[in-house]
Amino acid sequence: MSTVRLCLLGPPRLERDGKPVELDTRKTVALVAYLVMTGQSPGGQTHTREALATLLWPEMEPQRARANLRRSLSVLKKGIGGECLVVDRQTIGTHPEAGIWLDVADFRRLLNSPRMHGHPESESCPDCLEALAEAVELYRGDFLEGFSLRDSASFDDWQFFQTEGLRQELARALERLVHGRSAQGMYEQAIAYGRRWVALDPLHEPAQQQLMQLYACLLYT
Secondary structure (H helix, E strand, C coil), X not given: CCCEEEECEECCEEEEXXXXXXXXXXXXXXXXXXXHHHHCCCCCCCEEHHHHHHHHCCCCCHHXXXXXXXXXXXXXXXXXXXXXXXXXXXXXXXXXXXXXEEHHHHHHHHHHHHHHCCCCCCCCCHHHHHHHHHHHHHCCCCECCCCCCXXXXXXXXXXXXXXXXXXXXXXXXXXXXXXXXHHCCCHHHHHHHHHHHHHHCCCCHHHHXXXXXXXXXXXXX
């Protein structure tokens, strides 16, 4: 089975066996992003053809929209391999054992791993901080950065809520890294995380205050 990697944090990027896969239309990019994201959510969601056609081609006559969906699906099968998808006459989804690597899923796995470390979630051990550092390293940009479907308000709404949720998760990880590295006396690293935390929301006062305190600590060490 092919190795497929899908990166959605930042501009979308798809790879198969280490080589970039170029998809011919934005709708096909949106299709693979939506199928893999929802397929790797709890329960492994699948979608009816009608729902996908309506999502991606909402202003188009239904028969033509379904034809466009079939074309995009054909392109996607060639790009990532048919074994990665589960397709029948009614529904479309990703194969649960296809092993598609998704950066969003790995980001969340790393964020959640400290819960298994046997201490209160309010604390951060060295292993926690390493996992959180790996997670924020994966976050190379906002969800589907620079990408949109102007003729699909429903897809853009879905993308917006994914983006906002992931930014909040990143902010919490950066806050923990700031406090954790500061407690270790690693002020330069803490400042780097603090600057990134502030960049997410320049009006967030706790982040601004923490960053100023870190600069003061670095100055007097």
